[in-house]
Amino acid sequence: MPESSRRSWEYATVPLLVHATKQILDTWGEDGWELVQVVPGPNNPEQLVAYLKREKSA
Template sequence: MPRWEYLTTPLMIHNTAAILNNWGSDGWELVQVVNGPEGGLVAYLKRPIVETN
């Protein structure tokens, strides 16, 4: 079973695609976007943890 690491990041409404593409190029997958506690958007992302033995 894969293990995951998670990340949350604020999204600037005028630059969402660039922000998400940047994280995606590092292997992060978008899980959800929600309204943050201060009214902005927050993205939740995940990626598998690479096991090095």
């Protein structure tokens, strides 16, 4: 793939509060972030962590 057509991504991990999950994800989504996965937190399985990505601006 030519260098000029490669896509670059940036990533974020975001803790999710159970009572505000939709609001948190909607806020990140408005900023162009796409949800990749939600997993249990490393120290507390009841705490969820969202992994998000978005394309880097040129």
